[in-house]
Amino acid sequence: MLIDWFTVAAQALNFIILVWLLKHFLYKPILNAIDSREKRIAAELADANAKKAEAQKDRDEFQEKNRVFDEQRAALLGKASDEANAERGRIVGDAHKEADSLRANQEKALRNDLASLGSEITRKASEEVFGIARKALTDLATVSLEVRMGEVFTRRLRQMDGKAKETLAGAIRASSDPVVVRSAFAMPADQRAAIQNALNETFSAEVRVRFETATGILCGVELSANGQKVGWSIAEYLGSLDRKVGALIDAQSGPADRPAPKPEPAGTPSVESGVPAGAK
Amino acid sequence: MNLTSDQQILWQHGWVKLNGTVATTWVMMAVMAVGAKLVTRKLVTEGAISRWQGSLEIVVTGIEGQIKEVGLDRPERYLAFLGTLFLFVATASLCTVIPGFKPPTGSLSTTAALALCVFIAVPLFGIREQGWGGYLKTYTTPTFIMLPFNIISEFSRTLALAVRLFGNMMSGVMIIAILLTITPYIFPIAMTALGLLTGMVQAYIFSILAAVYIAAATRVRKPMPRPPAKASAAH
Numbered sequence: 001m002l003i004d005w006f007t008v009a010a011q012a013l014n015f016i017i018l019v020w021l022l023k024h025f026l027y028k029p030i031l032n033a034i035d036s037r038e039k040r041i042a043a044e045l046a047d048a049n050a051k052k053a054e055a056q057k058d059r060d061e062f063q064e065k066n067r068v069f070d071e072q073r074a075a076l077l078g079k080a081s082d083e084a085n086a087e088r089g090r091i092v093g094d095a096h097k098e099a100d101s102l103r104a105n106q107e108k109a110l111r112n113d114l115a116s117l118g119s120e121i122t123r124k125a126s127e128e129v130f131g132i133a134r135k136a137l138t139d140l141a142t143v144s145l146e147v148r149m150g151e152v153f154t155r156r157l158r159q160m161d162g163k164a165k166e167t168l169a170g171a172i173r174a175s176s177d178p179v180v181v182r183s184a185f186a187m188p189a190d191q192r193a194a195i196q197n198a199l200n201e202t203f204s205a206e207v208r209v210r211f212e213t214a215t216g217i218l219c220g221v222e223l224s225a226n227g228q229k230v231g232w233s234i235a236e237y238l239g240s241l242d243r244k245v246g247a248l249i250d251a252q253s254g255p256a257d258r259p260a261p262k263p264e265p266a267g268t269p270s271v272e273s274g275v276p277a278g279a280k
Numbered sequence: 281m282n283l284t285s286d287q288q289i290l291w292q293h294g295w296v297k298l299n300g301t302v303a304t305t306w307v308m309m310a311v312m313a314v315g316a317k318l319v320t321r322k323l324v325t326e327g328a329i330s331r332w333q334g335s336l337e338i339v340v341t342g343i344e345g346q347i348k349e350v351g352l353d354r355p356e357r358y359l360a361f362l363g364t365l366f367l368f369v370a371t372a373s374l375c376t377v378i379p380g381f382k383p384p385t386g387s388l389s390t391t392a393a394l395a396l397c398v399f400i401a402v403p404l405f406g407i408r409e410q411g412w413g414g415y416l417k418t419y420t421t422p423t424f425i426m427l428p429f430n431i432i433s434e435f436s437r438t439l440a441l442a443v444r445l446f447g448n449m450m451s452g453v454m455i456i457a458i459l460l461t462i463t464p465y466i467f468p469i470a471m472t473a474l475g476l477l478t479g480m481v482q483a484y485i486f487s488i489l490a491a492v493y494i495a496a497a498t499r500v501r502k503p504m505p506r507p508p509a510k511a512s513a514a515h
Contacts, residue, residue: 011393
């Protein structure tokens with residue numbers, strides 16, 4: 001018989017024992033290990049997810065902080081840039097002002113120097129020119145030239161305008177002393193008579209005249225009465241030339257430095273107060 | 281020629297005897313139990329695991345997956361019984377490569393014992409899941425007329441389990457023994473390899489059939505939903 005019932009029973013028992021053995025030595029430990037590992041992995045995954053969420057939160061927070069920081073930085077940068085621009089503008093403005101002031105001062109100093117130099121040059125040149133002219137005229141001056149000057153003086157005296165004539169007439173009338181006529185050389189009698197006549201005719205009165213010889217008058221004739229003075233001399237031409245030269249120098253160095261001199265016709269008798277003609 | 285190892289009596293005292301089937305079974309049990317103990321005493325749950333642990337985890341989780349695929353929702357309840365069935369039969373088949381080893385599954389007594397275990401385990405699992413009434417009711421489904429056929433089915437499938445496994449295992453061993461006497465060199469090796477494959481298939485079939493029987497016994501049948509009443513019936 002193929003079936004031995006004792007063996008069947010024994011094998012059934014053996015199988016049950018094997019089930020128990022494998023359950024305790026194989027299935028339980030293996031399943032427990034797998035469960036433990038799965039739990040650990042699940043815990044690690046949960047932890048990783050939590051950390052990921054936390055990291056995401058931190059990242060969001062960091063990005064938000066970065067955004068705020070960028071905005072603040074941009075605002076501060078813009079403010080600083082504006083302030084720097086304003087400060088730069090102010091500094092540049094101050095520098096411009098200072099530079100302008102310095103330049104103006106330098107220009108003023110330069111103009112002053114130039115004016116001083118020009119004045120000095122002019123003065124020196126005038127002195128030289130006038131010295132030369134005076135020397136030349138002194139050398140050239142003769143009695144006949146004086147006579148000619150006297151004639152010109154007489155004619156100019158007759159041609160005086162009304163205001164100058166009234167002024168001089170008032171001075172002559174107010175003066176108790178005789179009118180003084182100075183010349184560089186002693187006038188001849190006929191010329192003295194011609195001047196006396198011209199005065200009498202001009203002022204319609206008998207004018208007392210005293211003729212004097214003055215070395216300060218450069219080749220000319222001068223009349224003075226009670227502080228009023230009428231003269232005509234080469235010095236008047238030189239004075240006119242001096243003023244024109246000064247005006248020309250002023251025009252070249254700057255019109256603002258000196259007032260433009262009024263043009264004055266040369267060779268016309270002028271009435272002045274208290275200033276000797278030779279001192280000009 | 282002995283058809284089974286039952287007839288190899290190693291020790292006998294009265295009606296108690298120790299034959300080759302029981303002895304090889306004990307050897308297999310010892311190897312399996314000691315091997316499992318050796319591997320599982322140093323299980324690790326973190327880091328790299330050993331190759332033995334990995335192999336056993338693959339085997340255990342594979343069996344668990346197969347049980348789940350059959351339709352048993354909680355495979356851990358049946359893992360010990362069905363897994364041991366598979367491992368026992370598979371180990372016995374694997375041991376056929378050892379020269380002179382006669383697998384205990386080549387004995388009809390062993391296969392009958394395993395079939396009896398299944399025969400007893402199926403109602404036990406069924407009653408545990410559904411209770412006495414629920415389980416016994418399965419014999420009268422779909423109608424009461426099916427009761428005798430279901431009872432016959434229980435016995436016949438148990439017999440089929442025992443005989444199928446015995447026939448396949450015994451035939452493999454017999455073919456190898458016969459071929460060894462005819463062509464002793466190359467051909468038995470090929471047949472041994474084929475026997476290994478057959479043995480593994482039989483182990484799978486035996487354990488899957490047992491799982492199917494248990495699933496059939498433990499599955500709670502839900503009542504079919506009634507079709508909605510027609511609206512015209514109300515008129």
